Amino acid sequence: MDIKPTPTPAGADKQRRPRHDLRSRPRGALRITGIGTIVRFLVVLFLAAIVFLPVYVSYVSAFTPNGEMARSGIVPNPAHVTLANFRAAATAVPLLREYVVSIGVVTLQTVGQLLTGALAAYALVFPRWRGRRIAFGLVLVTLAIPGETIVIPNYELVGSIGLRNTILGVVIPYLAAGYPIFLLRQAFAAVPVEIWEAARLDGAGDIRALFTIIIPTCRPQVTNAVIWSALAAWNGFFWPLLITDTAAARTIQVGISQLAASEAGSPSVIFAGAVLVVVPTMLLVIFAQRFLINGLTRGVLR
Incomplete structure (x- = not known):
C-alpha cells in the first residue's frame, strides 16, 4: 500500500527556518559587535570632551578669580565663585549699552532680511514672469x-547719507542677504502650486497669500532663516568696528575686543565678557532646536 506524503502548505518551509537572532550568532561575532560599540562610544566621548573643554574653561574662569584654575586645577573651589569679573567687565567697557545696541541691530537686521527674503523668494517661485531663473x-x-x-562701497554709501556712527548705518547694508532668499525660495518651491492658486481664486492678493498661506506652510524653514540672520547679526564684528566711533552705536562684539585692551582686561574678566556674548546665542539655538531639526529633515521622507 503506497502512502502519499502530505503536501506541505505554502510558506510552511519559511516558518520552519531558524530565526537569525542574537542567540544564533557565534560568540565571537557578539564579542566583536560589543567591542565596536564601546570603541564608537569612546570616540564620541573623546570628541565631545574636545568640544566641551574650552566652553567649560571659559565659564569656570568667568566665575572665579584670575588664576584660580591654575592654582586649584580643573575643578575650582566652590567657595571662590564670584561675580566680580562681570562687574569689572561692565565697568571697564560700557558692555550693557553695547548689549542693548546689539539687540537692536539683531532685531532690525533680522526683520529686514526676513521681509526682503520672503518677498524675493515669493517673486522667484509663484508669479510666472520671464527672466526669473536668471534673477x-x-x-x-x-x-x-x-x-x-563690498566694505568700501558700503562705507562710502553710508557716510554719504550721514548715517555713519549710527545704528541704522550698521544695519542698512545688511537688510537683504542672498542666503535667506535662497533658503526661502527652496522652501516655497516645495509648496504645491495648487495651494497658491486656490488662495488667488479665493480673492487673496500676493501679500495676503504670502503671509497667511505660504509662510505658515514653511514655518520650519522660515525659522531657520530667522535664526541664521539673527546669529549673523549678533556675531558681526568688522563692519560695526569700521562704521562706528563711539559706544553709542557699537555692538557687543566690538566691546569685547576693546575689553581685551583695557586696564581691567585680565583673562577672567575677558572670559566673563565672552560668556555674556555667548549666552544669547546658546539660548537661541537651544529653544529653536526643534525648528532647526524640522527644517533640516522636512521633505527628506516623502
Missing part, C-alpha cells in the same frame, strides 16, 4: 562674493 542665478552669485569686497 535666481544672480542671487546665487551673491553668495560667492566675499563680504570684504
Whole structure:
C-alpha cells in the first residue's frame, strides 16, 4: 500500500527556518559587535570632551578669580565663585549699552532680511514672469562674493547719507542677504502650486497669500532663516568696528575686543565678557532646536 506524503502548505518551509537572532550568532561575532560599540562610544566621548573643554574653561574662569584654575586645577573651589569679573567687565567697557545696541541691530537686521527674503523668494517661485531663473542665478552669485569686497562701497554709501556712527548705518547694508532668499525660495518651491492658486481664486492678493498661506506652510524653514540672520547679526564684528566711533552705536562684539585692551582686561574678566556674548546665542539655538531639526529633515521622507 503506497502512502502519499502530505503536501506541505505554502510558506510552511519559511516558518520552519531558524530565526537569525542574537542567540544564533557565534560568540565571537557578539564579542566583536560589543567591542565596536564601546570603541564608537569612546570616540564620541573623546570628541565631545574636545568640544566641551574650552566652553567649560571659559565659564569656570568667568566665575572665579584670575588664576584660580591654575592654582586649584580643573575643578575650582566652590567657595571662590564670584561675580566680580562681570562687574569689572561692565565697568571697564560700557558692555550693557553695547548689549542693548546689539539687540537692536539683531532685531532690525533680522526683520529686514526676513521681509526682503520672503518677498524675493515669493517673486522667484509663484508669479510666472520671464527672466526669473536668471534673477535666481544672480542671487546665487551673491553668495560667492566675499563680504570684504563690498566694505568700501558700503562705507562710502553710508557716510554719504550721514548715517555713519549710527545704528541704522550698521544695519542698512545688511537688510537683504542672498542666503535667506535662497533658503526661502527652496522652501516655497516645495509648496504645491495648487495651494497658491486656490488662495488667488479665493480673492487673496500676493501679500495676503504670502503671509497667511505660504509662510505658515514653511514655518520650519522660515525659522531657520530667522535664526541664521539673527546669529549673523549678533556675531558681526568688522563692519560695526569700521562704521562706528563711539559706544553709542557699537555692538557687543566690538566691546569685547576693546575689553581685551583695557586696564581691567585680565583673562577672567575677558572670559566673563565672552560668556555674556555667548549666552544669547546658546539660548537661541537651544529653544529653536526643534525648528532647526524640522527644517533640516522636512521633505527628506516623502
